[in-house]
Amino acid sequence: MMMDWTAYQQQLKANVGEIGKLSPETIRGYAGLSGAGQKTGHLDAKTRELIALGVAISLRCDGCIVTHTDAAIKQGATKEEIAEALGVAIAINAGAALVYSARVMDAYAALKPAG
Template sequence: MSYGNVVREELRKPTRELRHAIPGVYEGYRHLHDAALAAGAVDAKTKELIALAIAVSKECDGCIAAHARGAVLQGAEPAEAAEAIGVTFLMNGGPATVYGARAYAAFEEFYAARDERDRSPASQAGQQLAP
């Protein structure tokens, strides 16, 4: 089952409509997002894994999909995602076992897609593919 892309697609239209209704708010949030996830004393991959774990604890499907994808794009490996999700079990109990499984499924989906892109002829020819 495709979890991450289903959630992203489900949210695409209503998010676009709200973004058009309040563009300044979205622009401000984009700046906050970019600043918070930028590499600094903590690298961007670790920050995405933290965000993924928080998304599990907050039980936010859209956040899970976004940060599972973000973690993959930053180079996270399945074992790293699994361990970050595992911490949410400690901090959030039973609900984390449900949303953690969703998060890991989304991560695996985006990770597999990354592997497919890496094996594509365009990628092997050195061309950059859009995420």
């Protein structure tokens, strides 16, 4: 069954709002970190959101997915641009698995008794 992303987004905002009431400095710190990249001006907002989506799927963060999909749409990202950004993240994740597979082979060689 597909997730009700709109309801999830609303619940997430409410829950984060509750955290903000209980720990406002945590939310202020997060907001500062989140907004820091915007201040350099080297990447436009749409590019930052496309990167955020690649990271979101890599981290398997549903809250990040709904937040940054919404933001990417608002920044004018097309479905095709989002798909291309996701393709990059998929390839990098596959590449990381391949690199770590080499580590398994190294561990095997070190741990297997000779003979």
